[in-house]
Amino acid sequence: MLIMRGPYPARIAVKCIFDSNIRSGICFLPKKQLHLPRYLSSPSIIVPVRMVTFSNPCQLCSLAKNASCLHRSNFGHDRILTRWKSTATRSHKYNTQTTVNYLIAIGILLLGMSYAAVPLYRVFCQVTGIGGASNLAKHGDEKVEKLVKVEDRQLRILFTADTASHLHWHFKPVQREVYVYPGETALAFYTARNPTDRPIIGISTYTVLPFEAAKYLNKIQCFCFEEQRLNPHEEVDMPVFFYIDPEFVNDPWLQKTSTVTLSYTFFEAKDGFKFIPPQGLTSPHNRTAPSTSLQPAVAPA
Amino acid sequence: MSQAVFSGSKAFKPKPPDKGSFPLDHEGECKINMESYMKCLSDNKYDNSKCRLEAKDYLDCRMRNELMAKEPWTKLGYGDIAANAAPEAAPSAK
Numbered sequence: 001m002l003i004m005r006g007p008y009p010a011r012i013a014v015k016c017i018f019d020s021n022i023r024s025g026i027c028f029l030p031k032k033q034l035h036l037p038r039y040l041s042s043p044s045i046i047v048p049v050r051m052v053t054f055s056n057p058c059q060l061c062s063l064a065k066n067a068s069c070l071h072r073s074n075f076g077h078d079r080i081l082t083r084w085k086s087t088a089t090r091s092h093k094y095n096t097q098t099t100v101n102y103l104i105a106i107g108i109l110l111l112g113m114s115y116a117a118v119p120l121y122r123v124f125c126q127v128t129g130i131g132g133a134s135n136l137a138k139h140g141d142e143k144v145e146k147l148v149k150v151e152d153r154q155l156r157i158l159f160t161a162d163t164a165s166h167l168h169w170h171f172k173p174v175q176r177e178v179y180v181y182p183g184e185t186a187l188a189f190y191t192a193r194n195p196t197d198r199p200i201i202g203i204s205t206y207t208v209l210p211f212e213a214a215k216y217l218n219k220i221q222c223f224c225f226e227e228q229r230l231n232p233h234e235e236v237d238m239p240v241f242f243y244i245d246p247e248f249v250n251d252p253w254l255q256k257t258s259t260v261t262l263s264y265t266f267f268e269a270k271d272g273f274k275f276i277p278p279q280g281l282t283s284p285h286n287r288t289a290p291s292t293s294l295q296p297a298v299a300p301a
Numbered sequence: 302m303s304q305a306v307f308s309g310s311k312a313f314k315p316k317p318p319d320k321g322s323f324p325l326d327h328e329g330e331c332k333i334n335m336e337s338y339m340k341c342l343s344d345n346k347y348d349n350s351k352c353r354l355e356a357k358d359y360l361d362c363r364m365r366n367e368l369m370a371k372e373p374w375t376k377l378g379y380g381d382i383a384a385n386a387a388p389e390a391a392p393s394a395k
Contacts, residue, residue, distance in 0.1 A: 144319075145375045174339060179348045185378030186349040187356040189335060205315055219318040220377065221369070226322035236325050237335050239359070243378060 144220065149183040150246050155258055156180075157244075161190055162265040168196050169230065171266050174237070183246040185220065190238040190264060194230035201229045201269040209261040212253040216245040217260060227269050324368050331362040357382055 157180055159173035174189040194200055204224045208214040223238040230236060240262070248254060326332070338355035345351040357379050363369035374380055 144378050145380065147378055174335075175342055175347060177347055178342065179346070179350075181350060184350060184353075185356075187338065187359060189339070207315070215316075219316070221320045221323050222318045223323050223325070224315070225317060228322075228325055230325075231327070234327065236327060236329075237332060238325070239323055239335075241323075241360070241377075 143218075144185070144243070147183045147185070147243060148246060149181050150249055151181065153249050153258075154179055154181055155244060155248070155260055157186070157188070158259060158261040159188060159190070160261060160263040162263065163202075164265065164267045167200070167202060167266055167268040169194055169200065169202060169266060171264075180244060182216075182244040182248045185241065185243045188240045188242070188262075190223075190240070191235060192228075192230060192238060192266070193235040194232060197232045199229055199231050201227050202266045203227055203269045204264050204266045206262060206264045209263065210254070210257055212251065213248070213257060213260045216248040216251070216254075217262065218243055218245055224264065320370070320372075323363070326363070326366075326368055330366045331359055331368065334359040334362045353379065353382060 157178045159176060159178075161171045161173050163169055163171050170191075170193040172191055174191050178186055178188055180186045192202070203226065206222075206224050208217050219240060219242040222240040222242070228238070242262075244260070334355070338352055338359050341352040341355045342349070349356075357374070360369060360377065360379075364371045374382065
């Protein structure tokens with residue numbers, strides 16, 4: 001049943017019979033459009049005072065606007081009613097089925113896209129490098145050569161040291177803090193002492209706080225991620241050579257940050273311990289002196 | 302210690318150092334340089350900019366004693382000091 005607004009306040013109920021293509025059909029229009037009582041416009045009651053035919057659905061709209069009769073033809077009323085019901089049902093069912101099909105297809109498409117997004121995003125990141133620290137150049141020799149010191153922002157670097165509970169080294173930073181400018185290379189020291197009577201091998205890792213500053217603290221050389229062996233009663237200095245990337249001053253998250261904490265933690269390396277280095281670390285660079293030499297205990301004054 | 306940090310891809314990933322790890326100075330060959338650097342720092346309120354010469358001396362000691370690979374000073378960020386001290390013989394490149 002098609003309900004159309006007429007030119008009058010009351011709604012006009014128009015009953016139509018469509019052919020299978022819904023291109024043409026027959027509509028019943030009430031003769032009297034004004035003040036049509038409500039109950040008469042319900043679907044079960046047809047007021048076929050006139051019959052109107054149309055050859056395309058667009059005409060149907062204009063028909064409702066002015067309800068004048070365009071055509072008269074003779075149709076058996078009951079037969080038309082039967083045909084209307086079956087056609088309407090079929091077209092309605094067709095519409096519903098089509099809609100459901102479309103909705104299911106869209107649902108499957110969205111689900112598939114959400115699964116495909118994961119590898120696509122990974123490929124995108126690899127190609128463009130965005131998502132990591134894209135505006136920071138890959139740190140390396142060339143970058144250190146081109147470093148420009150940023151004069152107007154001095155940062156305070158705090159150093160802390162920790163050991164794992166079962167590691168009996170005395171490990172501490174030699175200086176608590178250092179004031180450094182971004183773009184300037186800096187040197188800092190930690191001291192480790194082995195008070196026990198057996199050589200101990202330790203491995204260290206580090207963290208940087210605040211978290212957002214971690215990508216700007218580039219270490220040129222340090223003592224982390226490598227097994228460091230301390231002979232009994234030996235004390236040794238461990239330097240860290242680093243710089244803060246000048247991009248630090250351009251980071252909006254770090255505008256109010258003037259203190260960066262570098263924290264090292266030493267763990268004991270056990271025999272048979274297979275150390276999996278973090279991504280990117282291969283064999284030790286520039287190792288010119290063996291670090292596991294068996295030397296008599298040296299306790300510098 | 303990753304408070305206020307969302308996990309996953311943004312977890313803290315420690316980066317390996319550019320030039321690897323310093324071999325340990327078991328014999329204390331460069332301890333004097335280290336101590337003079339420390340003294341300089343404590344005299345200058347731990348301002349690194351004022352003690353770059355001492356830091357450079359320490360690294361130079363390490364290079365001489367084969368505790369560090371020899372690198373031109375520009376690659377270590379000391380190009381300005383090396384340029385000023387032209388009469389001194391700079392370490393040769395690797």
